[in-house]
Amino acid sequence: AHQQNLNYLLFEKDRLANTIDYYYQKGKFVMALPANIPLRSDLEFAAGSRDSVLRRWKQQAGDLQLRHRHEDVREVSKRADGGFDVTTSQQTYVARHVIVAMGKKGNPNKLNKPGEALPHVSDRLVDPGAFEGKNILVVGGGDAAAEVAMALSDQNQVYMSYHRSALNPDSMNESLRGKVEEKLARGMIDMIFDSAVKQIKANEVELNLMGPPERGGSERPILGTRRLAIDQVFTMIGAKTPSAFLTKCGVRFRAAPETDRKALPLISERYEAEGVEGLYIIGALTGKDLIKHAMNQGFEVIQSICGETVEPIDEAGLQKTLQDIPGDSAEAKIKTMTSRIPVWATASAGPLRDLLLVSTVHHVAPGEVIFEKGSYSTTFYTIFEGEVEIDVPGPEKVRLTQGDFFGEMSLLSDVPRSTAARAATSTILIETPRNAMLKLISAEPETKAFIDRRWVSRALQMYLAPNQPASVFETLSPRVEWQAFKRHEVVFHEGDPGDAIYIIRNGVVKISTVDTAGNEVVISNRSVGDYIGEMAVLNDDIDVRTATATAVNAVEVMHIPRDDIAEFAQSNPWLIDRIREQTGQRSVETALVRESPRSTAVLGDMSRYGVVESTDVLLIDETKCIRCDNCVNACAATHNGQSRLDRKHGPSFAYVHVPVACRHCVGAPCLADCPPGDAILRDEEGVVRINESTCIGCGNCANYCPYGVIFMVEPPEPAWWQRWFGPRSKAEVPAEAVTPVVQPQDSAGPCGCETCGAYDYPQTAEHREIAIKCDMCQTLSGGPACVSSCPTGAAIRVKQHELPVIDFSLRMRK
Numbered sequence: 001a002h003q004q005n006l007n008y009l010l011f012e013k014d015r016l017a018n019t020i021d022y023y024y025q026k027g028k029f030v031m032a033l034p035a036n037i038p039l040r041s042d043l044e045f046a047a048g049s050r051d052s053v054l055r056r057w058k059q060q061a062g063d064l065q066l067r068h069r070h071e072d073v074r075e076v077s078k079r080a081d082g083g084f085d086v087t088t089s090q091q092t093y094v095a096r097h098v099i100v101a102m103g104k105k106g107n108p109n110k111l112n113k114p115g116e117a118l119p120h121v122s123d124r125l126v127d128p129g130a131f132e133g134k135n136i137l138v139v140g141g142g143d144a145a146a147e148v149a150m151a152l153s154d155q156n157q158v159y160m161s162y163h164r165s166a167l168n169p170d171s172m173n174e175s176l177r178g179k180v181e182e183k184l185a186r187g188m189i190d191m192i193f194d195s196a197v198k199q200i201k202a203n204e205v206e207l208n209l210m211g212p213p214e215r216g217g218s219e220r221p222i223l224g225t226r227r228l229a230i231d232q233v234f235t236m237i238g239a240k241t242p243s244a245f246l247t248k249c250g251v252r253f254r255a256a257p258e259t260d261r262k263a264l265p266l267i268s269e270r271y272e273a274e275g276v277e278g279l280y281i282i283g284a285l286t287g288k289d290l291i292k293h294a295m296n297q298g299f300e301v302i303q304s305i306c307g308e309t310v311e312p313i314d315e316a317g318l319q320k321t322l323q324d325i326p327g328d329s330a331e332a333k334i335k336t337m338t339s340r341i342p343v344w345a346t347a348s349a350g351p352l353r354d355l356l357l358v359s360t361v362h363h364v365a366p367g368e369v370i371f372e373k374g375s376y377s378t379t380f381y382t383i384f385e386g387e388v389e390i391d392v393p394g395p396e397k398v399r400l401t402q403g404d405f406f407g408e409m410s411l412l413s414d415v416p417r418s419t420a421a422r423a424a425t426s427t428i429l430i431e432t433p434r435n436a437m438l439k440l441i442s443a444e445p446e447t448k449a450f451i452d453r454r455w456v457s458r459a460l461q462m463y464l465a466p467n468q469p470a471s472v473f474e475t476l477s478p479r480v481e482w483q484a485f486k487r488h489e490v491v492f493h494e495g496d497p498g499d500a501i502y503i504i505r506n507g508v509v510k511i512s513t514v515d516t517a518g519n520e521v522v523i524s525n526r527s528v529g530d531y532i533g534e535m536a537v538l539n540d541d542i543d544v545r546t547a548t549a550t551a552v553n554a555v556e557v558m559h560i561p562r563d564d565i566a567e568f569a570q571s572n573p574w575l576i577d578r579i580r581e582q583t584g585q586r587s588v589e590t591a592l593v594r595e596s597p598r599s600t601a602v603l604g605d606m607s608r609y610g611v612v613e614s615t616d617v618l619l620i621d622e623t624k625c626i627r628c629d630n631c632v633n634a635c636a637a638t639h640n641g642q643s644r645l646d647r648k649h650g651p652s653f654a655y656v657h658v659p660v661a662c663r664h665c666v667g668a669p670c671l672a673d674c675p676p677g678d679a680i681l682r683d684e685e686g687v688v689r690i691n692e693s694t695c696i697g698c699g700n701c702a703n704y705c706p707y708g709v710i711f712m713v714e715p716p717e718p719a720w721w722q723r724w725f726g727p728r729s730k731a732e733v734p735a736e737a738v739t740p741v742v743q744p745q746d747s748a749g750p751c752g753c754e755t756c757g758a759y760d761y762p763q764t765a766e767h768r769e770i771a772i773k774c775d776m777c778q779t780l781s782g783g784p785a786c787v788s789s790c791p792t793g794a795a796i797r798v799k800q801h802e803l804p805v806i807d808f809s810l811r812m813r814k
Helices: 017-024 051-066 143-152 174-185 243-248 292-303 317-322 331-342 349-357 408-413 434-443 447-464 534-538 560-570 574-594 598-610 630-638 699-702 720-725 754-758 801-814
Strands: 009-012 068-069 075-077 084-088 092-094 096-102 133-140 157-162 190-193 195-200 204-212 221-228 233-236 277-282 360-364 367-370 380-386 388-390 398-400 421-423 427-432 479-486 491-493 501-504 511-514 522-524 549-550 553-560 616-621 681-682 689-690 742-745 763-765 795-799
Touching: 009 084, 017 051, 075 243, 084 421, 084 534, 133 143, 143 157, 143 174, 221 754, 277 553, 317 331, 331 349, 331 380, 331 491, 349 427, 349 434, 408 434, 408 501, 447 501, 447 553, 447 574, 479 491, 501 560, 522 598, 553 560, 560 574, 795 801
Parallel strands: 009 068, 096 277, 133 157, 133 233, 157 190
Antiparallel strands: 075 084, 084 092, 195 204, 204 221, 360 427, 367 421, 380 427, 388 398, 388 421, 479 553, 491 549, 501 553, 511 522, 511 549, 616 795, 681 689, 742 763
16 A cells, blocks of 8 residues: 555554564464465565564564554444544544454453453463463463463463363364373373363462253352462463454354354455445455465455456466466366366365465376375376276276366375276376365365265275175265264264264274273274274174274264165175174184283274374384484484484383384374475375475474474584684584574574574574474485394384284284
């Protein structure tokens, strides 16, 4: 607006860039994503620390003398002349256009309890280092509360008050929950469940201790109180969309914001609120919560106000990606694609453009292999033109044509390809990365339902009857329901009615019972493609579950009701024969396990310590290990001094040690949320690798890893002589002493840490942390260095298909 010489005012109720300045922790890394979208704004923005980003912005605002006012906007109302009255905490202004760029951070939930306004009560943590030796209460049980508690627990006595009786998987991600539980076990955090703040005083907080609600009611009785001596209180209880303010402005929502916290306002392609001409909404309130998106949206709004034609920001990128698709614009090309490929027609325009931007168009010659059976590629393919043959079990191959898709089995289950695929004719394919596809189906229910319907028929064929055509299951497929279970959540209990059979799509399920002493007895571990619960469904003499099924990790299953599977089996008797054959084998295995305490203990240990989740796990035979640490040193020597292996820690059982090293899990949670999209991927050999050139150091993968095997590279500490004699010039320091941990970034500000001070780094230097983990020594022809360097053969890598053999040998050993 300033560059266009418009008459404008910028209102912030506090400081400039208030969300980042006020709410981001000191030193937090600010990401400039999406990486494949250019920045249109006249304001500079590059990835860097919170402080360096703010420094650049404030300098630019000062240089341009932006018209910025510290006033809180209270109301925006439409005038008879089509303009707006904008009422702030100071006065009322008249405007022709209004751009609402407020997010949710500035609208935090309140406790509404006495003392909440005291100075030692805050809804943000800026600098964890400012607190040492304090008694701190964190109120809340979500991700934000966990992050604050974790940041403060090493140097302070931290209490957490949470109104539930246990940590809620829906509020706190799996990784954080595991780390908080570890701190609880070590006494570093005191969690007070079933509690709520009653009142806050200068040096004390009084909590209400609550019991369960009365039958049929929701109100919880207060059983007593607890007083805590507290120096600081953090109320991390979430924030909400300023829906009341927006509704008063005349904005309508896609769903009722009172009942749907994620409801988005109705806006046009140019971000103008429907029915409120001249009122624009940008940023997090539109569902685009990345800074770069908001800056681009703001730029486009100003261009529209000035009457200029605004080309979509992704136009050039899409034109390049889809250059072989007919059409004179990205929109025309996408229209051609959606007319030919039904699955893409189910997606909204914006998410579909985001997905196609990272996809690849391939021209495949007749007979050319697209992927081999057993390869670990997990991308998704759609056929724009031509035909593809799928080598399914049975006498005939399946031929797919224009508009079909394939590869969804590995995409959704994160397992090796179950079949091979090759082009039958000259073919044009669109290949989409797994992360982008998962993001789309999580945001587009209709797309997910479309893929799931196809997946069900193919999965029923693959897992129940490989020699039968998929069309056989068309009558059964619509009766399948999807159910998801979080880590350690029970799928069904022993003794429950046997009302359904389950087929595992994702994850690992533990089957167990209890002995006469009440101890858990693990019978088996089932993974992708296995069915469970079949004994109570198909055996007329058993109508209840004979064992308990528990999710070892995040699990998704197909739920097929007992009556439906029985009805289907009447016209397809081969299904009963096949399942009974499998059931007979399992009954023998179960009987053998029950008779052998060694077997049950080993199965339990393999489940408890996550070995069953592995696709490639490092195990150390403790009867051979001489504790020489050759494995650790070889790992460090292979990776520039950064070892990705911690031999000393990790669980042990049956004289086998499971060190802290990546096990390349099935359904690896570290792959779930990588902002660049390609900084951590599973390659075709099944190895989860980190691409250091695209890693932005956000730490998401490390946070999501339940085993703590992904490490963020730390800056090197100054040597003693550097501390005593002061900084050396950068020229005097060998390059290898400071790279790759510390790297200059042209747009970054000074880091100001002790390391940079010791090396006398210039003002453009900033630490760049990246994630590191086991990469199976991809640069070595002889395989992983940890294994090849072991002098006694104690260290071995075990692949998923080898686990049953290892399992048997461990049972015998134990």
